[in-house]
Amino acid sequence: MAKHKIKETRRAQTKPSVSATASTTGISAVGSYWLPGIIVLLITFACFYTALNNNFVNWDDDRNFYENALVTGVSHDNFWSNTKEIFSSGVIGNYNPLPIWTFSIEKLWFGLDNPFNWHLNNVLLHLICVFLVYRIVILLGISWKGAVITALLFGIHPMRVESVAWVTERKDVLFGAFYLAALLQYVKLKIDYKTYRWVWIVVLFLLALFSKIQAVSLPLSFLAIDYYMDSPWTKSDFLKRIFSKIPLFALSLIFGIIGIVFLNKFGSLSTDQEITHFDFLHRIFLGAFSFIIYLIKAVIPFRLSPLYPYPASFPWYFYPSILIAPIILYLLYKTYINQKKAIFFGMIFFIVNIIFLLQILGAGQGYLADRFTYIAYFGLFFIIGYYFDYWLKTSSTQSATLWGSAAVVFVVFGWMTFNQNKIWNNSGTLWTHVLNYYSNSTLPFGNRANYYREQKLYDKALADYSSTLKLKEHQPQVYNSRARLFFEAAKGRDTLILALNDYNKAIEYLPSDGEFRVNRGAVYARLGNTEKAIEDLTEGIKLKPDHAVGYLNRSIMYHANGNVELALKDIESYLSLVPGNGDLWYEKGRALRMLKRNNEALTAYTEALKHPISNPGLVFYERSVTNFMLNKKNEAKADLQKAREYKFTGIDAKYQQQLGM
Numbered sequence: 001m002a003k004h005k006i007k008e009t010r011r012a013q014t015k016p017s018v019s020a021t022a023s024t025t026g027i028s029a030v031g032s033y034w035l036p037g038i039i040v041l042l043i044t045f046a047c048f049y050t051a052l053n054n055n056f057v058n059w060d061d062d063r064n065f066y067e068n069a070l071v072t073g074v075s076h077d078n079f080w081s082n083t084k085e086i087f088s089s090g091v092i093g094n095y096n097p098l099p100i101w102t103f104s105i106e107k108l109w110f111g112l113d114n115p116f117n118w119h120l121n122n123v124l125l126h127l128i129c130v131f132l133v134y135r136i137v138i139l140l141g142i143s144w145k146g147a148v149i150t151a152l153l154f155g156i157h158p159m160r161v162e163s164v165a166w167v168t169e170r171k172d173v174l175f176g177a178f179y180l181a182a183l184l185q186y187v188k189l190k191i192d193y194k195t196y197r198w199v200w201i202v203v204l205f206l207l208a209l210f211s212k213i214q215a216v217s218l219p220l221s222f223l224a225i226d227y228y229m230d231s232p233w234t235k236s237d238f239l240k241r242i243f244s245k246i247p248l249f250a251l252s253l254i255f256g257i258i259g260i261v262f263l264n265k266f267g268s269l270s271t272d273q274e275i276t277h278f279d280f281l282h283r284i285f286l287g288a289f290s291f292i293i294y295l296i297k298a299v300i301p302f303r304l305s306p307l308y309p310y311p312a313s314f315p316w317y318f319y320p321s322i323l324i325a326p327i328i329l330y331l332l333y334k335t336y337i338n339q340k341k342a343i344f345f346g347m348i349f350f351i352v353n354i355i356f357l358l359q360i361l362g363a364g365q366g367y368l369a370d371r372f373t374y375i376a377y378f379g380l381f382f383i384i385g386y387y388f389d390y391w392l393k394t395s396s397t398q399s400a401t402l403w404g405s406a407a408v409v410f411v412v413f414g415w416m417t418f419n420q421n422k423i424w425n426n427s428g429t430l431w432t433h434v435l436n437y438y439s440n441s442t443l444p445f446g447n448r449a450n451y452y453r454e455q456k457l458y459d460k461a462l463a464d465y466s467s468t469l470k471l472k473e474h475q476p477q478v479y480n481s482r483a484r485l486f487f488e489a490a491k492g493r494d495t496l497i498l499a500l501n502d503y504n505k506a507i508e509y510l511p512s513d514g515e516f517r518v519n520r521g522a523v524y525a526r527l528g529n530t531e532k533a534i535e536d537l538t539e540g541i542k543l544k545p546d547h548a549v550g551y552l553n554r555s556i557m558y559h560a561n562g563n564v565e566l567a568l569k570d571i572e573s574y575l576s577l578v579p580g581n582g583d584l585w586y587e588k589g590r591a592l593r594m595l596k597r598n599n600e601a602l603t604a605y606t607e608a609l610k611h612p613i614s615n616p617g618l619v620f621y622e623r624s625v626t627n628f629m630l631n632k633k634n635e636a637k638a639d640l641q642k643a644r645e646y647k648f649t650g651i652d653a654k655y656q657q658q659l660g661m
Contacts (some may be wrong), residue, residue: 044155125173132180146389175211213259220352287358308368349379427451514544582613617648
């Protein structure tokens, strides 16, 4: 790989293009451009300041981290085994282990109670991306003025908000940081060839791929850089440049296959009309329409929504959108022939970074997503920055007009971004905003209802569940969610019967879902029907063996029936899935004591105290008693003293006397 690159670089240096010459000047003078870059970062931070006050939302934040056992269950003791599990599994069909790993670190450092630090890290990563864009543009031969325009567009454009203000999209800003850093190294490689830069490129590329599968486009972006920085190509030049990147293309292929396997395994990737609403042919038109919308929103960011649901029927105006293909091809041809390198490079960069995200193969619940443009828009913003710089140099009398126009645009964009962040404040504000545009979609009603239920706003939640079921009756998950509401709010048998009826309906529509059975088992338990409860819990666990709550609830039922051994077995199954629950380690110790396995009980109590626990004084007291039973009086005294320090009030007076305390 290095030999091919040496030949390529020497050729470029023998006959440097205008771009290459300007770039060489840029790398030697980049130190004088720090101040404008810092100003760009400060403006970007100010625009995203409102994101720091946001909470987590129920739009995949739950499944990615705050209900993900690989995040919630991480501890200092299991960190490395947990890391291995993260890198060998996917989340809701996506293989992006590095962001999940950062979530596990944040959980260890900050916990899940304060979202501020999580949001701050997203904003900081975005600032890194903005600064990398600024550096790249300068090294591509544009002055600091054009670089400021490009970096500010990348930094504060309202289409950035979804990638930054949504914690789940850590993968965007994380992959973006590694992707752009690799791009920067490649530009430096083109200007000043050093073999070690290839090492950096490969490492950064791998980190980007582990962050988000979208990084597979990086070798194509390198080809776009080659075109912009090198002399005009011959056919053999193009082939040489492709050949020099074969290892990178191989990495893209490997990770692309991994991504498809995980999506397919989860059921996210399909051309089935039942799942993605439209067949493959229709999705080609849909992709063309999406491409046009992304182009328009780069200039006029209108009607921004966290969700763009598929229309119920295929609109007629999707069909003529396919005409964008010959128009773009003609534009690329003309700019290539006329050596309009900035336009050709910017458009090619945009195309290769958006083409895989046009939902021609469905992998989501929306046909558009603001976050898909995070890297792709660099190409379009580069064109704007390039020509802003060009017009300043060629029309000095118009500089005030140019800067004034830019200031107006940035004030508008900055204000939009500042306010758009607030949409992500909580699940209620998020889904209310979506419903302002898409009131015929079931998903925002259902998710807002779940949020209202969690906030104990039961009347509002019931209204949203009813709206969801009016739009579409056959929704087992909605019946399951409404049943949970009835279960939580129940103060008597009548409301529990309503919950039971909804769980029956959910199971009727989707009998293979183990969660529904587990939840119905909990209703039977509260109704006093232990036999039915155990039956449902057992069936639910059989259908969903990783359902931790199922094991927990069944252990309670077994305890109620006096079957401590079966209860213990279920507690152990629960702890294998959620090892960080201190209260369940305590319950395990209690069960072991009941079975007279005191040495094992002692180990369980000790483990319980390593994790967050609701009543540590009780655990110290129980461990004290267990130590005493094992004739470890000094340890028993020490634990009893600890129980006192935690102000535990259930200490037996006779036991204190026995210890002489």
